[in-house]
Amino acid sequence: MKIKSTLLGLAAVLMAGVVQAQDGWNWPSDPAQEAKARELNAAYTDYMKSDQFVEATKPLNWLLVNVPELNESIYINGTTIYNAAAGAISDEAKKKVYQDSVIALYEKRGQIYDNESKWIENKAYYGYQYYKSDKDKLKNAIADFEKAMELNGTINYQLTAAYFDLVYRNYAYNKAYTPEQILDIHDKVQAMLTQAEAEGKDVTSQRGTLEQLLVAMELIDCDFIENTMGPKLAADPTNEKLADQIFNYSVQYKCFSSDAFLRALEIKDNNNPTFATSQVRAMRYLQEKDYDKAEPVLEKAITLAENDAQKAEVKFELARIYGARGQKSAARTAAKEAATLDEEKSKDAWKLIGDLYMGSANDCRGGVSRAKDYSIYIAAYNAYQRAGDSGGMSSARQRFPSKEELFTESLQVGETINTGCWIGETVTLATRD
Structure with missing residues (x-):
């Protein structure tokens, strides 16, 4: 080469x-x-x-x-x-x-x-x-x-x-090393380049050549990380060097779904946590719907966040966890905090709130007043409107009370009513027709 x-x-x-x-x-x-x-x-x-x-x-x-x-x-x-x-x-x-x-x-x-x-x-x-x-x-x-x-x-x-x-x-000529030995050599050389870089040297060319050579050897793929490196880490979970290798190669080769990557990530996040390691670790738990593991990791991520945008990301994920558990009031609070922390997160947060309201109709139905029961959809419409979600707005509006239902209860469009239930919002009555 x-x-x-x-x-x-x-x-x-x-x-x-x-x-x-x-x-x-x-x-x-x-x-x-x-x-x-x-x-x-x-x-x-x-x-x-x-x-x-x-x-x-x-x-x-x-x-x-x-x-x-x-x-x-x-x-x-x-x-x-x-x-x-x-x-x-x-x-x-x-x-x-x-x-x-x-x-x-x-x-x-x-x-x-x-x-x-x-x-x-x-x-x-x-x-x-x-x-x-x-x-x-x-x-x-x-x-x-x-x-x-x-x-x-x-x-x-x-x-x-x-x-x-x-x-x-x-x-290539002599099959002189195992893949693990080559990775050890590669890491040792990379450490030398990191030191040289810290001393002000431009190591771009050398790093590029190393990576070209490593790729050319075709040693590493997701199967190698999972089936060769992963069992070794499982057998020796205190091996931080191996955990670093698995983590770095998983990121490089985009092997984020492997169990080996999660083990390595857990070790790194336990020993030297950063916002990134905690956030990614929590996302893996969320993918598996393991909310009990995800929540404390996200709480830790908030303490490691470097700015409000990062805090907003964590608050939003906590809102999703609370919502999945049925803790709807807590989910709304976390979502609103995310929207306040970062305008960019506002749309997602208000859409989540709209979804929480829409999903609460059966739980909150009192069966006494259709106008009151359907007012939940008006609250959902308002949330979707703040999110800029036209699809959500349309879906919510279809469930507004009808003019006849308001007339039957001696109510009029434009009057206000409190939704009651955990939502507890006062909304302006409107009809679907």
């Missing part, structure tokens, strides 16, 4: 420049050998300065073979020279020899100078460039990246995409 072009420019950042001098020169004690070493050291550096990298390998090779502890500079400059030489020739066999020499120089340098933490990232990135398509050798580059993390605690954020690309290839 193609990695973004910005990644390929990292070589320029990672390659060391010409090292002219280093402390600790160990010239041979034999005068003739010393003279030759000085001559060839000057020769290879001159070639390097003039970009004659293939020519530079010859005197450099003599130094590496005959005076390997001369100075660390022959290894620092040597990786630059052999890498450039590999890029300067077309012969694939020779190119590979030069590339292998770059890696060998790093390994020899580590044996002599024991300072692997300083350059292990560079070695890893060269290995990525050289061996990413070699199903066997790419494992060594992966090991170098992981060694860098072990030694330094992290890797340069610009290298994260290269590392995860190697993981992707190792999985």
Whole structure:
């Protein structure tokens, strides 16, 4: 899979420049050998300065073979020279020899100078460039990246995409990981990018590449989350890391209806509640008509709300719960509070109130006065009118008392009457005809 072009420019950042001098020169004690070493050291550096990298390998090779502890500079400059030489020739066999020499120089340098933490990232990135398509050798580059993390605690954020690309290839070529292991690696790399982002770095490109690679592996879907990750969380409900994984992947892949997502959501909301986690958790309970679970979670969500609009959302959902339980007066109160908190919620709130009134006709029917019994529909009409619900208004109006019914009770259009019952509203009489 193609990695973004910005990644390929990292070589320029990672390659060391010409090292002219280093402390600790160990010239041979034999005068003739010393003279030759000085001559060839000057020769290879001159070639390097003039970009004659293939020519530079010859005197450099003599130094590496005959005076390997001369100075660390022959290894620092040597990786630059052999890498450039590999890029300067077309012969694939020779190119590979030069590339292998770059890696060998790093390994020899580590044996002599024991300072692997300083350059292990560079070695890893060269290995990525050289061996990413070699199903066997790419494992060594992966090991170098992981060694860098072990030694330094992290890797340069610009290298994260290269590392995860190697993981992707190792999985594709060698089936080297379980899906769970890949997800763990992905989360670890994402944490590095989050840290870099907190330090002001732009990690957009790296995040994008990681997600492309993860999608390309086709590891995750709703079935995987539910049937593979879910049972593990059920067996270990204290595993917050796994809960976070399930939650994040469920959101990413829109797997909101799974039991695994609900378990993960419950853990997150219990341990680190936010308005969003509490609200979504309550919605899941409401979908299942589990009002006893939903109500306390919504009450908690109100305390976590950041503005009146969020409070209005919660109040409206509480109104729905009360209404479903038959607590109609409480439902109306909550709905009115929602409408007061947020004008945008007003239409929904008043429609709910209209529905509550319409559904109360049988419970509130006294059987003494048709005008009074039907006045409930006038109250419902008024609520629907405030909601802008023409369908509700039409349905309610069809149940208004008739002119004859008002005449029979010596009442007239325009007079007021109280609905009684729990509704307790005074309405202006009107007729359906």
